Amino acid sequence: MSHTPAPEPTAREAQKARTRRALLDAGLRLLEHQSLSSLGLREVTRVVGVAPAAFYRHFKDMSDLGVALVEESLGSLHAVVREILSAPADETARIDRTVSVIARYVREHPTHIRFVVRERHGGVPAVRAAIGAELDRFADEVAGALATDEVSDGWSAQDMRMLGELFVDHMVMTASAFLDAELGEGPDEKSVARTARRQLLLISMGRRHWLDG
Numbered sequence: 001m002s003h004t005p006a007p008e009p010t011a012r013e014a015q016k017a018r019t020r021r022a023l024l025d026a027g028l029r030l031l032e033h034q035s036l037s038s039l040g041l042r043e044v045t046r047v048v049g050v051a052p053a054a055f056y057r058h059f060k061d062m063s064d065l066g067v068a069l070v071e072e073s074l075g076s077l078h079a080v081v082r083e084i085l086s087a088p089a090d091e092t093a094r095i096d097r098t099v100s101v102i103a104r105y106v107r108e109h110p111t112h113i114r115f116v117v118r119e120r121h122g123g124v125p126a127v128r129a130a131i132g133a134e135l136d137r138f139a140d141e142v143a144g145a146l147a148t149d150e151v152s153d154g155w156s157a158q159d160m161r162m163l164g165e166l167f168v169d170h171m172v173m174t175a176s177a178f179l180d181a182e183l184g185e186g187p188d189e190k191s192v193a194r195t196a197r198r199q200l201l202l203i204s205m206g207r208r209h210w211l212d213g
Contacts, residue, residue: 016057016058019048019050019054019057019058020058022048022050023044023045023048023050023055023058023059023065024065024068024069024072026044026047026048027039027044027062027065027066027069028069028111028112028115029047029111030043030044030047031069031111031114031115031118031119032111032114035118035119035122035123036062036063036066036119036122036123036124036127037122037123037124039062040062041055041061041062041065044062044065062124063124063125063126063127064126066119066124066126066127066130067126067127067130069112069115070116070119070127070130070131070134071130071134072112073109073112073113073115073116074116074131074134074135074138075134076109077105077134077138078137078138078141080101080102080105081138081141081142081171082141083097083101084097084098084101085141085142085145085146091201091204095197095200095201095204096197098171098196098200099174099193099196099197099200100193102171102174102175102178102196103178103189103192103193105175106175106178106179106182107178107182110179110182113175113176113179114179116131116172117172117175117176117179119131120132120135120172135168135172138164138168138171139161139164139165139167139168140161140164141164142163142164142167142168143160143161143163143164143165144160144164146160146163146164146167147160151207151208154211155210155211159210163207166203167203170196170199170200170203174192174196177192177195177196178192178193180192
């Protein structure tokens with residue numbers, strides 16, 4: 001069966017896509033040094049070089065831009081989580097994979113991580129909700145994957161979800177620590193990695209004995 005190729009975007013559509021991309025990039029860059037609640041759309045449009053009215057062709061308001069940045073920042077992280085979960089069920093191997101993958105992601109996407117860490121408890125409700133929804137998805141994915149491990153036999157769905165949330169919270173905390181190390185603040189990357197591995201090992205040990213109580 002032959003397939004009709006998708007039509008090439010028109011010059012107008014291509015320009016609109018470039019402007020939207022430029023607004024997102026400008027917003028993310030400005031948010032390296034301030035919170036979203038303190039950022040005005042005029043600052044963003046000034047960086048891009050467009051009139052403030054042009055902003056509304058792409059976003060309803062600044063919180064809408066923030067939600068788009070959440071989807072961009074955490075959307076690609078799902079592939080990272082799947083990479084972690086694809087590691088062998090051997091706990092040491094999975095722990096090593098988890099820490100190394102998080103470290104690599106932070107090195108490759110520092111501005112996105114900084115944005116998420118800052119805005120997770122920030123002053124823009126729509127953005128907090130969007131981050132929370134994405135992290136809930138991660139917790140579900142992690143819980144579903146860990147439920148297939150032999151050590152999870154006998155666990156309730158509620159306990160598996162709690163374990164998934166624990167892993168996701170640890171991932172966010174570790175990513176934040178790696179980001180600080182990247183900026184020369186706090187412990188260096190090796191120290192962060194060592195601490196993260198020990199913390200995950202502690203979680204793993206507790207997991208093996210959870211049903212003993």
